[in-house]
Amino acid sequence: xxxxxxxxxxxxxxxxxxxxxxxxxxxxxxxxxxxxxxxxxxxxxxxxxxxxxxxxxxxxxxxxxxxxxxxxxxxxxxxxxxxxxxxxxxxxxxxxxxxxxxxxxxxxxxxxxxxxxxxxxxxxxxxxxxxxxxxxxxxxxxxxxxxxxxxxxxxxxxxxxxxxxxxxxxxxxxxxxxxxxxxxxxxxxxxxxxxxxxxxxxxxxxxxxxxxxxxxxxxxxxxxxxxxxxxxxxxxxxxxxxxxxxxxxxxxxxxxxxxxxxxxxxxxxxxxxxxxxxxxxxxxxxxxxxxxxxxxxxxxxxxxxxxxxxxxxxxxxxxxxxxxxxxxxxxxxxxxxxxxxxxxxxxxxxxxxxxxxxxxxxxxxxxxxxxxxxxxxxxxxxxxxxxxxxxxxxxxxxxxxxxxxxxxxxxxxxxxxxxxxxxxxxxxxxxxxxxxxxxxxxxxxxxxxxxxxxxxxxxxxxxxxxxxxxxxxxxxxxxxxxxx
Numbered sequence: 001x002x003x004x005x006x007x008x009x010x011x012x013x014x015x016x017x018x019x020x021x022x023x024x025x026x027x028x029x030x031x032x033x034x035x036x037x038x039x040x041x042x043x044x045x046x047x048x049x050x051x052x053x054x055x056x057x058x059x060x061x062x063x064x065x066x067x068x069x070x071x072x073x074x075x076x077x078x079x080x081x082x083x084x085x086x087x088x089x090x091x092x093x094x095x096x097x098x099x100x101x102x103x104x105x106x107x108x109x110x111x112x113x114x115x116x117x118x119x120x121x122x123x124x125x126x127x128x129x130x131x132x133x134x135x136x137x138x139x140x141x142x143x144x145x146x147x148x149x150x151x152x153x154x155x156x157x158x159x160x161x162x163x164x165x166x167x168x169x170x171x172x173x174x175x176x177x178x179x180x181x182x183x184x185x186x187x188x189x190x191x192x193x194x195x196x197x198x199x200x201x202x203x204x205x206x207x208x209x210x211x212x213x214x215x216x217x218x219x220x221x222x223x224x225x226x227x228x229x230x231x232x233x234x235x236x237x238x239x240x241x242x243x244x245x246x247x248x249x250x251x252x253x254x255x256x257x258x259x260x261x262x263x264x265x266x267x268x269x270x271x272x273x274x275x276x277x278x279x280x281x282x283x284x285x286x287x288x289x290x291x292x293x294x295x296x297x298x299x300x301x302x303x304x305x306x307x308x309x310x311x312x313x314x315x316x317x318x319x320x321x322x323x324x325x326x327x328x329x330x331x332x333x334x335x336x337x338x339x340x341x342x343x344x345x346x347x348x349x350x351x352x353x354x355x356x357x358x359x360x361x362x363x364x365x366x367x368x369x370x371x372x373x374x375x376x377x378x379x380x381x382x383x384x385x386x387x388x389x390x391x392x393x394x395x396x397x398x399x400x401x402x403x404x405x406x407x408x409x410x411x412x413x414x415x416x417x418x419x420x421x422x423x424x425x426x427x428x429x430x431x432x433x434x435x436x437x438x439x440x441x442x443x444x445x446x447x448x449x450x451x452x453x454x455x456x457x458x459x460x461x462x463x464x465x466x467x468x469x470x471x472x473x474x475x476x477x478x479x480x481x482x483x484x
């Protein structure tokens with residue numbers, strides 16, 4: 001039987017991986033944004049955004065479905081062999097279909113200037129299929145995932161700094177993105193044999209997976225519509241790569257914040273699915289812990305970045321990107337709602353097999369986003385795209401919180417929400433003091449983050465916030481057991 005791994009250890013490894021995903025862009029983005037400029041950066045981002053639709057078809061909801069169902073049977077090797085073989089067989093078929101539609105799409109005149117870039121990004125289709133990332137999540141192999149990601153990140157960074165020297169090198173920049181994303185997937189396929197034995201097959205038995213997969217696929221497609229469609233529509237409507245490049249810079253910085261919460265979901269979700277079959281009460285406790293951790297961190301992070309948007313853009317992207325400051329501030333509001341929506345949709349609904357609710361919620365958001373994009377982008381450009389994204393997330397939140405009421409009523413978080421908002425006062429005050437004193441960007445960011453964080457957690461301690469107090473007690477206990 002597979003040894004049960006510590007959630008704490010899993011979270012540490014996954015947080016290390018997430019931190020690399022934060023630190024590496026902090027190192028590379030200032031360089032790439034200045035060397036490539038908004039136009040070349042926008043060209044790459046537009047091609048990557050359009051490629052997302054084909055990678056979604058390749059994925060076909062297999063990752064989410066495989067993690068949910070595989071985590072329940074991972075202790076049974078025979079069942080896992082059959083299940084993993086089914087997943088890979090279906091994934092290879094969806095990959096073939098994705099390539100057929102991809103090559104047909106290359107004939108669209110609007111994409112003529114992006115064909116070479118899209119061909120490069122198309123390698124992610126087959127590499128994602130054979131990467132079987134879901135298998136390592138099922139078995140909570142976060143140490144392997146972390147080390148592998150670190151190696152690929154280093155390779156991509158070295159390639160970026162040694163080969164990308166001007167705007168004409170945007171193809172090499174795109175290659176670094178591919179290497180960073182799926183460069184190690186061949187190694188994944190080889191290592192997967194440690195856990196399962198794959199047998200490719202085409203049979204009627206595969207049909208039993210298709211219906212539940214289709215709901216998760218619909219969820220993924222709808223999610224992509226409101227996560228990627230803003231960039232696609234912005235580029236299509238404005239026809240301006242620079243506008244897309246500016247918007248991409250704001251999105252990239254916002255994604256740094258959401259990546260912290262992705263690490264949390266990645267660790268807890270397979271454990272919740274595992275416990276649902278064995279100890280439902282513990283599974284529900286994990287859900288409550290997830291929601292409270294999100295609220296503890298997403299409020300101060302979003303408010304802090306809202307205040308520091310101009311300084312962060314200037315420091316990490318350059319003066320050419322300051323025109324996107326207000327857009328980035330709008331996206332910070334989105335961080336608060338989007339991170340909680342991920343909990344409701346991807347953890348509560350999917351784990352409880354409420355696939356229809358999850359799909360409907362994201363469809364509502366997608367329709368809202370597309371309609372508002374069509375109205376706002378022609379008038380407000382990138383700011384309209386950001387505002388539409390926030391409105392879409394709010395629409396999802398309203399629907400999902402109503403549907404989730406009997407599983408997890410969000411009103412139970414009301415007091416903690418109030419605590420977090422009040423505790424953010426030192427963050428705002430410290431920023432205003434630094435701005436008034438006209439400190440440098442770096443000093444303003446450093447003081448706002450450090451003093452603001454100390455003030456935030458000090459107030460949460462005064463409120464006797466359970467998570468903060470428990471965290472302090474665990475730290476004390478850990479140090480008390482450390483030999484002198």
